Amino acid sequence: MGTWRLYAAVATGAFRRYATYRVATAAGVFTNTVFGLILAYTYIALWDERPGLGGYDQSQAVTYVWLGQGLLAAVAVIGGGFEDEMIERIRTGDIAIDLYRPADLQMWWLAADAGRSAFQLVGRGVVPMAFGGLVFQLALPTDAGTWLAFLVAVVLGVLVSFAIRYLVALMAFWFMDGAGVQQLAVLAGLFFSGMTLPLNVFPGVLGELARALPWSALIQAPADVLLGERTGLALLRTYAFQAAWAVGLLAVGRLVQSAATRRVVVQGG
Amino acid sequence: MADLGERHDVHRGFPPTGRSRAVDGLRAYRLIAWMWIRSTMAYRASFAMTVFGNFAGTALDFVTILLMFSRVDELGGYSLGEVAFLYGLSSAAFGLADLAFGSVERLGQRVRDGTLDSLLVRPAPVLAQVAADRFALRRLGRITQGLLVLGYALVVVDISWTPLKVLLMPVMVVSGAAIFASVFVVGAAFQFVAQDASQVQNSFTYGGTTLLQYPPTVFAKDLVRGVTFVLPLAFVNWLPALYVLDRPYPLDLPEWVAFLPPLVAVVCCALSGVAWRAGLRSYRSTGS
Numbered sequence: 001m002g003t004w005r006l007y008a009a010v011a012t013g014a015f016r017r018y019a020t021y022r023v024a025t026a027a028g029v030f031t032n033t034v035f036g037l038i039l040a041y042t043y044i045a046l047w048d049e050r051p052g053l054g055g056y057d058q059s060q061a062v063t064y065v066w067l068g069q070g071l072l073a074a075v076a077v078i079g080g081g082f083e084d085e086m087i088e089r090i091r092t093g094d095i096a097i098d099l100y101r102p103a104d105l106q107m108w109w110l111a112a113d114a115g116r117s118a119f120q121l122v123g124r125g126v127v128p129m130a131f132g133g134l135v136f137q138l139a140l141p142t143d144a145g146t147w148l149a150f151l152v153a154v155v156l157g158v159l160v161s162f163a164i165r166y167l168v169a170l171m172a173f174w175f176m177d178g179a180g181v182q183q184l185a186v187l188a189g190l191f192f193s194g195m196t197l198p199l200n201v202f203p204g205v206l207g208e209l210a211r212a213l214p215w216s217a218l219i220q221a222p223a224d225v226l227l228g229e230r231t232g233l234a235l236l237r238t239y240a241f242q243a244a245w246a247v248g249l250l251a252v253g254r255l256v257q258s259a260a261t262r263r264v265v266v267q268g269g
Numbered sequence: 270m271a272d273l274g275e276r277h278d279v280h281r282g283f284p285p286t287g288r289s290r291a292v293d294g295l296r297a298y299r300l301i302a303w304m305w306i307r308s309t310m311a312y313r314a315s316f317a318m319t320v321f322g323n324f325a326g327t328a329l330d331f332v333t334i335l336l337m338f339s340r341v342d343e344l345g346g347y348s349l350g351e352v353a354f355l356y357g358l359s360s361a362a363f364g365l366a367d368l369a370f371g372s373v374e375r376l377g378q379r380v381r382d383g384t385l386d387s388l389l390v391r392p393a394p395v396l397a398q399v400a401a402d403r404f405a406l407r408r409l410g411r412i413t414q415g416l417l418v419l420g421y422a423l424v425v426v427d428i429s430w431t432p433l434k435v436l437l438m439p440v441m442v443v444s445g446a447a448i449f450a451s452v453f454v455v456g457a458a459f460q461f462v463a464q465d466a467s468q469v470q471n472s473f474t475y476g477g478t479t480l481l482q483y484p485p486t487v488f489a490k491d492l493v494r495g496v497t498f499v500l501p502l503a504f505v506n507w508l509p510a511l512y513v514l515d516r517p518y519p520l521d522l523p524e525w526v527a528f529l530p531p532l533v534a535v536v537c538c539a540l541s542g543v544a545w546r547a548g549l550r551s552y553r554s555t556g557s
Contacts, residue, residue, distance in 0.1 A: 027468035034472040037492070038480050042337075042344070045487040049341040183322045187329060196333040203339045 006103055007111035014115030018123070025123045028073060032128040036069040040136055054200035059139040060227050061198070066132030067223045068195050070125035074117050074154065075161045075218045077189045079182060082113045083169040087182075090172040096264055105261075106253060109169075110162055117158045141228060149235060153222040156242035160217040163249030164189075170253065173260035194220035214245040290394055297393035301401035309406055316407065323410030327364075330479065331356060331418055345486035350425035351514055352484065357419025358506040359481035362445025363474070364412035370450045372402045373457035374474075377467045380460065386554050396545055399457065426514070434513045437527070444530035445505035451534075451541035452477065452500070458541070458548030477502045485511075485519040493519045504533040 018025075040062050047058040056064065072078070086109060089095045098105055132138060141147060164185065171181045190196060192215035199210045199220045210216060221238050224230050230238045309316050334356065338349040347355075376399055379385040388398045428434070456470030463469065477500075485493050485507050497503040497520060504526075511518055512527035 021465065023463060023465035024468070027463070027466035031468040031472045031476070034476045035479070038476060038483075038488075041488045041492070042483050045345045045483075046337055046341060049343060053340055180318060180322070183319075183326070187322075187326055191329055191332070196329070197336055201340060202336060 003103065003107075007107055010108060010111040011115035011118075014112040015119045016115075018116050018119040028124050029127045032069040032072060032124060033131050036066050036128050036132055037135070039065045039069075040132065054198050055229065056198065056200075056227070057139070059137045062132070062136045063138045063140060063227060064198055064223050066129050066136075066138065067226060068219050069128045069132075071121075071154065071157075071219055071222060072195065073120035073124040075157045075193075076113075076117070076120075076165065077161075077193050077195050077218055078186050079165065079189070081116055081162075081165060082109050083165045083182070086166075086169040087172040090169070099261055099264065106166060106250070106257060109166065113162045113165075114158065121154065139227060141226065146226065146228060149230075150222055150226040153225040153238065153242065156239060156246060157218045157222050159246040160214050160242060160249065161189075163246055163253055164214060166253045167249065167256060170256045170260050173263055189215055189218070192216065193218040194223070198223070214249060217242040217245055294394040294397035298397040298401045301398060302404035305401070305404035306406055319407040320410045323407045324414050325410075327360065327411040327414050330482065331414070334482070345484045347484040347486070347516075348426075350422050351516075352482070353418050354422035354426055354514065355484060355506055355510055356482040357415050357417075357422050358441060358445065358510055359478050360415025361412055361419060362415075362442050362505050363449050363478040364408060364415050365442070365446035366449030366453060367411060367474075368405070368408040369446070370400050370453040371408060372404065373399050373453050374460075374467050374470055375399075375402065376457040377460035377464050380464050380552070383554060385552070395549060396454070428513060429515065437509055437513060441506065441509045441530055444534040447534035448501065448505050448530070448537050449474065449477070451537035452502075454541040455544045458544040461548035461552050473500065477505075481506050490520070497522075501533050501537065504530045 043061045043065055044058060047053055047056070047061045051058065053061070073080070086095075089098065098108070101108070133140070141150075168181050168185045175181060192199075192210050192213050194210075194216060199207060199216055201207075202210050211220070221230075221242055225235065225238060331353075334349075334352060337344060338352075342348070344352060373396075376385070379388070379399070385395075388395050391398065452473050453470070456467075456473060459469065460466060477496075480488070480496065481502060485503070493503065497508075503519070508518060508522065509527045509530055512524070518524075518526065
């Protein structure tokens with residue numbers, strides 16, 4: 001039971017840590033709002049031309065934009081979470097100290113990322129969404145059940161996002177400099193999460209592929225739940241899809257981690 | 270007394286010349302940028318990869334536009350070729366500004382960790398040092414990508430060329446780059462005050478170029494008014510580009526506004542210079 005208290009403390013600490021960057025948070029909220037505004041108008045033009053595109057009506061499409069901006073930091077689509085710090089620790093060798101700690105490396109970082117994510121969801125999610133609601137007609141659910149279902153999808157999305165970024169960070173054991181892999185992960189994240197365009201608008205095979213990849217668990221899946229596109233059995237299927245990717249990628253992360261830590265050579269005496 | 274003056278100059282590490290600060294700044298910029306280029310070139314394979322990464326990363330937003338046009342024929346009444354024309358011009362102008370001044374967005378970091386102080390004691394204009402710091406040649410990737418899309422647009426779109434329109438094209442890109450560069454500098458000046466707010470700057474730089482990639486008909490009138498009269502981004506590409514495309518201007522503006530970009534660029538640069546000096550004067554080192 002003691003270890004769970006430890007992880008809870010790590011998560012709380014991460015939450016507090018991000019909460020102290022008030023100016024940076026406000027600046028992030030401003031950026032999300034500006035990009036939300038630009039994207040919302042382009043989506044309106046797109047849905048003017050093709051009403052019902054991707055199964056959304058216009059107000060659902062605009063809601064999708066603001067949802068994406070609100071979730072961007074929480075599910076760390078473009079990174080910026082624990083991975084920078086972890087890569088730095090691998091590069092400097094400090095990771096050896098982490099491996100000595102009486103805590104699981106993956107769980108430790110997951111707890112820290114969960115705390116960060118929880119803060120970002122509140123700190124950077126609420127204001128852009130409220131602004132979007134003031135300027136545009138949003139299609140938000142009024143029942144608490146849908147919001148609750150949405151939150152579960154967000155938590156699963158954060159898990160998948162963490163699992164992907166943990167793998168990316170572990171690559172630093174082999175490449176020393178994680179920048180290249182990180183850059184690729186950011187590009188894939190932006191494109192395949194549905195951040196730039198809803199994945200159900202992607203044409204043909206590309207659309208099917210994008211919806212099957214793990215990144216669709218980050219933005220597309222929670223958005224579809226909130227927009228009321230996933231209820232009953234479809235909701236359970238969405239959860240199963242997200243959970244399967246989370247479990248699979250976390251397991252791969254453990255395998256890679258044990259391969260990586262066998263490479264660690266502690267120097268000095 | 271002459272002796273003292275000479276010693277002063279020796280201390281500054283500069284031969285006594287009557288040259289202006291602008292020339293000093295350019296020279297410092299060139300030296301620092303060249304140093305960073307040489308250090309980047311020490312790892313050629315890595316450099317090639319980051320150029321490609323920059324290219325692919327910026328190409329992503331054009332891929333998004335292509336995906337949109339896979340589902341529609343027009344966006345805001347504009348064809349894919351016309352949107353590509355706007356995109357290419359905005360991207361090329363922004364890419365140039367980003368190459369020359371993109372590094373200033375790290376100013377807040379330098380203010381926070383106190384390393385700005387080391388730039389203040391060097392005998393070269395601070396702005397030149399900050400702008401040339403970590404000069405990133407990889408940003409050529411964005412410019413290349415923008416020019417390729419522009420090339421595509423020039424092939425696809427049927428433009429009735431006149432000598433004036435041909436002349437306007439390079440003028441547009443250079444003036445646009447100067448306008449974006451002044452946005453970068455004003456953003457950096459703002460960071461003297463805000464320190465931790467580089468994301469606000471990103472809204473106007475990256476956000477600005479994203480906005481200009483789409484036709485003005487897509488956006489609400491007030492937003493278009495804002496980027497015409499307040500933050501004059503409309504002069505980067507919208508107004509001159511719509512003249513080249515023979516399209517009506519937003520807000521019923523008169524025809525001659527298409528030729529204002531150089532003037533707007535000069536005014537923006539002057540204003541950003543004032544803002545920079547005010548920011549630098551307000552700087553207090555972190556110290557302890």
